Amino acid sequence: MSNTPPKMTASHVTVHYGTKRAIDDVSIDIDQDEVVAFIGPSGCGKSTFLRTLNRMNDTVASARVEGDIRLDGHDIYAPDMDVVQLRARVGMVFQKPNPFPKSIYENVAYGPRIHGLAQSKSDMDGIVERSLTRAGLWAEVKDRLSDSGTALSGGQQQRLCIARAIAVDPEVILMDEPCSALDPIATAKIEELIHELRGRYAIAIVTHNMQQAARVSQRTAFFHLGTLVEFGRTSDIFTNPRQERTKDYITGRYG
Amino acid sequence: MSKSLVAQLPTGPAEPAQRVPTDWTTGAMQGRIRRRYAAERRFRLMGLAAVTLSAGFLAFLLATMLWQGIGGFTETRVTVPVDLGAAKLAVTPAQLDGRGADLALAGAGLEGIVDTSASRAYGKDGDNLLSGGAWLTVREAIKADPSLLTRRATFDLPVASPIDVAYKGKGAPEAEAMVARLTPRGVLSRSLNTGFLDSADSTDPTRVGIWGAFKGSLLTMLVTLLLAFPIGVLSALYLEEYAPRNRWTDIIEVSINNLAAVPSIIFGLLGLAVFLGTFGLPRSAPIVGGLTLALMTMPVIVIAGRNAIKAVPPSIRDAALGVGASPIQVVFHHVLPLALPGILTGTIIGMARALGETAPLLLIGMRAFIAAPPRGLTDPATVLPVQIFLWSDQVDRGFVEKTSAAIIALLVFLLAMNGLAIYLRNRFETRW
Ligand SMILES: Nc1ncnc2c1ncn2[C@@H]1O[C@H](COP(=O)(O)OP(=O)(O)OP(=O)(O)O)[C@@H](O)[C@H]1O
Ligand SMILES: [Mg+2]
Numbered sequence A: 001m002s003n004t005p006p007k008m009t010a011s012h013v014t015v016h017y018g019t020k021r022a023i024d025d026v027s028i029d030i031d032q033d034e035v036v037a038f039i040g041p042s043g044c045g046k047s048t049f050l051r052t053l054n055r056m057n058d059t060v061a062s063a064r065v066e067g068d069i070r071l072d073g074h075d076i077y078a079p080d081m082d083v084v085q086l087r088a089r090v091g092m093v094f095q096k097p098n099p100f101p102k103s104i105y106e107n108v109a110y111g112p113r114i115h116g117l118a119q120s121k122s123d124m125d126g127i128v129e130r131s132l133t134r135a136g137l138w139a140e141v142k143d144r145l146s147d148s149g150t151a152l153s154g155g156q157q158q159r160l161c162i163a164r165a166i167a168v169d170p171e172v173i174l175m176d177e178p179c180s181a182l183d184p185i186a187t188a189k190i191e192e193l194i195h196e197l198r199g200r201y202a203i204a205i206v207t208h209n210m211q212q213a214a215r216v217s218q219r220t221a222f223f224h225l226g227t228l229v230e231f232g233r234t235s236d237i238f239t240n241p242r243q244e245r246t247k248d249y250i251t252g253r254y255g
Numbered sequence B: 001m002s003k004s005l006v007a008q009l010p011t012g013p014a015e016p017a018q019r020v021p022t023d024w025t026t027g028a029m030q031g032r033i034r035r036r037y038a039a040e041r042r043f044r045l046m047g048l049a050a051v052t053l054s055a056g057f058l059a060f061l062l063a064t065m066l067w068q069g070i071g072g073f074t075e076t077r078v079t080v081p082v083d084l085g086a087a088k089l090a091v092t093p094a095q096l097d098g099r100g101a102d103l104a105l106a107g108a109g110l111e112g113i114v115d116t117s118a119s120r121a122y123g124k125d126g127d128n129l130l131s132g133g134a135w136l137t138v139r140e141a142i143k144a145d146p147s148l149l150t151r152r153a154t155f156d157l158p159v160a161s162p163i164d165v166a167y168k169g170k171g172a173p174e175a176e177a178m179v180a181r182l183t184p185r186g187v188l189s190r191s192l193n194t195g196f197l198d199s200a201d202s203t204d205p206t207r208v209g210i211w212g213a214f215k216g217s218l219l220t221m222l223v224t225l226l227l228a229f230p231i232g233v234l235s236a237l238y239l240e241e242y243a244p245r246n247r248w249t250d251i252i253e254v255s256i257n258n259l260a261a262v263p264s265i266i267f268g269l270l271g272l273a274v275f276l277g278t279f280g281l282p283r284s285a286p287i288v289g290g291l292t293l294a295l296m297t298m299p300v301i302v303i304a305g306r307n308a309i310k311a312v313p314p315s316i317r318d319a320a321l322g323v324g325a326s327p328i329q330v331v332f333h334h335v336l337p338l339a340l341p342g343i344l345t346g347t348i349i350g351m352a353r354a355l356g357e358t359a360p361l362l363l364i365g366m367r368a369f370i371a372a373p374p375r376g377l378t379d380p381a382t383v384l385p386v387q388i389f390l391w392s393d394q395v396d397r398g399f400v401e402k403t404s405a406a407i408i409a410l411l412v413f414l415l416a417m418n419g420l421a422i423y424l425r426n427r428f429e430t431r432w
Helices: A046-052 A083-089 A104-114 A121-134 A154-167 A184-197 A210-216 A234-239 A244-250 B027-073 B093-097 B101-107 B110-122 B134-144 B146-150 B161-167 B173-185 B194-198 B211-242 B247-261 B264-278 B286-310 B314-322 B327-355 B359-363 B384-392 B398-428
Strands: A008-017 A020-030 A035-039 A063-071 A090-093 A172-176 A202-206 A219-224 A227-233 B074-083 B152-158 B188-192
Touching: A008 A046, A020 A046, A020 A202, A035 A046, A035 A210, A046 A063, A046 A172, A046 A202, A083 A090, A090 A154, A090 B314, A104 A121, A104 A154, A104 B327, A121 A154, A121 A184, A154 A172, A154 A184, A154 B314, A184 A202, A184 A210, A210 A234, A219 A234, A219 A244, A227 A234, A227 A244, A234 A244, B027 B074, B027 B194, B027 B398, B074 B110, B074 B161, B093 B101, B093 B146, B101 B110, B101 B134, B110 B134, B134 B146, B134 B152, B161 B173, B161 B398, B173 B188, B211 B247, B211 B286, B211 B327, B211 B384, B211 B398, B247 B286, B264 B286, B264 B359, B286 B327, B286 B359, B314 B327, B327 B398, B359 B384, B384 B398
Parallel strands: A020 A227, A035 A202, A035 A219, A090 A172, A172 A202
Antiparallel strands: A008 A020, A008 A063, A219 A227, B074 B152, B074 B188
C-alpha cells in the first residue's frame, strides 16, 4: 500500500498448544497506517495469532510459538526484548470488556502511571481526557469519572477499554472481536472510532462480522483451521476472492 | 467496491411443523407445579430451622456465660472500722513518700492491725471474713492520704472467697451463716472488681485477674499474625502466580492441605522440640506460643489465600498485562487487592482458631502458674484459654465464676479481633 516498511511482520509463525497445532505457518504484515481484519470460522486460530503479536501467549503455559515476528524490524521474541515495553507499544482490546474494578479515571490513568508517562496531575488529567475523547466516551462520562468502570454499560465498557489501550500511546492496537457483545449503535460508534484511529495506529482487528471487516479494514486475512488461506486487499477479498474456501465463508455457505 | 459477496440474512422463518400445543392445565402438570412449590418451601424452612438452631445455641451459650460470669467482674466488700490512730504504726510521713512505703507499712504490721480490727468488729472469726489481700486496700488508702494514720476510719474491704461466694448465693453452710449474720447489719456491699481487670493469676480467687492472660493472648496473637499473615499470603501468591506446575508443587500443595488438618497438639510437640529444644527459646513465652500457633495458622491462610487468588478473573490479569504491567505489578495492583477480602476471611478463621487453642500451648509450658502479666515477648505468660482451663480445674468454688468471667473476656477478645478483620475486609471489598 505504501513504500514505508511494514510496522509489524510475522513470517512463518506456527503456534502449538501442547502437541496441538493451532497456527500453521502464517505470514502476515501490518502497515503503519492501515487496519487489517482477521476473519475465519470459530476455533481457526485468529485470537491465538493476534495474541502472538504482543506475546500475550506467554501467559499460557502450554503455548509454544515458532517463527519470526518483528516490530519495526526488531524480533519481539528476541531475548533482549522487554515484554512489558512491547505490550505498552502493542496494545490490546479484548473480546469481552474487562475494565478494572476501579474508577473510570483510574482505568485510563493506570497504564500511563505505571509507565511514567505523566509528569503531573494535570498532565494525567489531560491524558485521561484525550484518551476518553478519542474513544468517544468523554461526553458520556466526564461528570462521573470517579464511578466504577464496571458500572458502565457493555458498550461503554468496551470503549473504556479502548481508551485504556490508547492512553499508553501504543503504536499498534490489537482488537479481538471488540464488538461481539455490543448492539448495533455501540458497534457503529466503535467502527467510527477505528476510522478515526486509523493512520495514528496500526490496527489489527478480529471480527466475525463480514460487513464490519468490509467497512473498517484495508486488508483482510482469512484463516481456516490454523492456516492463512488468503490475505489481500479487503475490496478484493469481498468481491473477488481467489480461493473457493474464502468465497464459501464470506457468502455464508461455509460449513 | 463492486457488488459485495457478503451473505444476506435469510428472509423469514421456515414454516413451523404442525404440533399439538402443550396443555399446562392437566392434573399431572398441576401436580408437578405443586410439588415444585412444596420442595421450595421445604428447603426454605429447613434453612430457616438450621439458622434458628445455631443462633439459638449461640444465644444460649452467651446468656449462660454472661449469667454465670458477670459476677466474676464484681467483688463483695465488708465495711470495717480501723483505728489507725490508736494502733500507732511506726511509720514516719517521710517513709510514705518514697518507694519504700509498701515495705514500711508491711513491716509496721498493717496486715495484723486490719485483721484485728475485723475480729473486733465482727467477732472471733472476723479475720476469716477478709480476703488475704484486704489489707492492701488499706495500704493504698494510706499512701493516698497519710492523715489516715492519725485517726479512725472505715474501709470497704474485699471479703474472703467463701464469703464472696456465699453472698452471691451458693456458698458453704458456715459462710452462708456468716453472711446471714452480717447482711442485716448492712455492712456487705458489691462493687466492680477492678483488680480482676488489671492483675494476673493468684491462688486466692478474690485476687485473681484476667489481665495477665489477656496480655499473654495479645502478645501471642501479635506474633502469630505478624508471622502467619505475610508468610501465608506470600506463599499463596507464589504458589498461584509464579510456581510452575510440577510434581514438587503438587507435593507442596498436598502437604499444606494436610498441615491444615493436623491436630493442634502435634504442633505443640513440634514447638516443644524445635523452638524450646533446638533453638533454646524460653519456656512459657508468648514468642514461642506465637511461633507455634503461626505454624498452625499459616496453612489455613495459604489455602484461603490461594482460593481467593484463583477467584480473581483471568480477564483482569489480561487487562493489566495488556497495558504493559509487569507480573509483579499485576499481582500487587490488581490480584492482591481483589483477593484481599477472601484472604482476610481465611485469616479470621485461622486467627480465631489460634486464639482458642489450648493444647499446643500446654506443651510449650504456658500452663505454668504465672502471677505477673508478661512485660515482653520472652516473659513467662499464659493465654486466656489456658487460664480458663487452669481455673476450671480448681477446687476452690470462688474460681467457678472467675472461669466464666474469663470466658467472657475471651469472647470479647474474639469479637474485637473479628470485628476489626471484618471492618478491614469491608473496606477493601471491591464492588463489581
Ligand atoms: N489456552 C489454550 N490451550 C489449549 N488450546 C487452546 C487454547 N486457546 C486456544 N486453543 C485452541 O486453539 C485453537 C484456536 O483457538 P483460538 O482461540 O485462536 O480461535 P479463534 O479463531 O479465536 O476462535 P473464536 O472465533 O471462536 O474466538 C482452538 O482449537 C482452541 O481449542
Ligand atoms: Mg477468539
